[in-house]
Amino acid sequence: MQTTITNSVKIAADFVKKGEVAAFPTETVYGIGANAYDEKAVKKIFKAKGRPADNPLIVHIARKKDISVLAKEITPSAKKIISEFFPGPVTVILKKNEIVPDVVTAGLDTIAIRMPASKIARELIKLSGVPIAAPSANLSGSPSPTNFIHVLRDMRNKIPCVLVGPAARYGLESTVIDCTGKYPVILRPGNITLEQIRKLDMNAVYQKRVGKVKSPGQKYKHYSPKAKVKFVKRETSNVKRKKEAYIGLTKKFAKGFEVTKVCRSIEDYAKNLFSFFRVCDEIGIKTIYCEKVSEKGIGAAIMNRLNKAIINQ
Ligand code: TXA
């Protein structure tokens, strides 16, 4: 399949309108999208990614009023989050309406809804004239793409269109929050933090993966580079560490590594993590040592992605 690489939102929207898929930028990571109401089009997303059919997609909207078309009821906990953080790097889970095909939600009676802050993403949704179902634009199992080069690596010749835009501002996927209950439950941590959600509702919790999996995506291999991922031990040495890389916040831990990324802040760490994983794979790094961070604020999202990368190898 030939892939049209374009910076025209209109051209990308034309693909979506005719039942095709198009990759597009958002502020979190790049996505691959299709008309959420078109079952056949949505199936093409699963095929291109090699994604298991029981892992539901997020439906992206450009106007808040579309939430009540997609969802049965906007709960009080969802209302607060939507009014504070939409558009932005956050996804709410609500009971779904019949209009949404089962393939989108993997047969669940709930739907994940997100209104991206990215103007290009919203313009694409507007011009397409329909909500866009979209997972991250990586092959299933590899790190999410944070720029269009990553998307081309994984998706060239697998999808008909890649809409080129800026690199992702945040670099980690959105915070996924189950709003079907009395209080918000964070299923996947992201840039909108538990602390921020607790300011809206003090009962909000972060449900780490234990027992029954609420967010189906949490059970799958994810975010993993080909290189082994380990936590860096807090020690320094001058020994040359060939084919080993370091990413973290602390300069002195970087000593001796062949490739290093010392991040300026926790936000910078989040933003660079996935692209660093990809760079390391390109140049044949065997082991990536990552610095642990405290699970406060965005630290919870970084530790979630690191733990998954470690577990999955
Ligand atoms: O930032 C993002 O969220 C990006 C951009 C493209 O918007 N999208 C993204 O999609 O990360 P994806 O498919 O890679 O991750 C969606 C997550 C998965 O863990 C999935 O299981 C969960 O959301 N999810 C989707 N629908 C759900 C539902 N009804 N109930 C619980 N979890 C759901």
Ligand code: MG
């Ligand atoms: Mg994904």
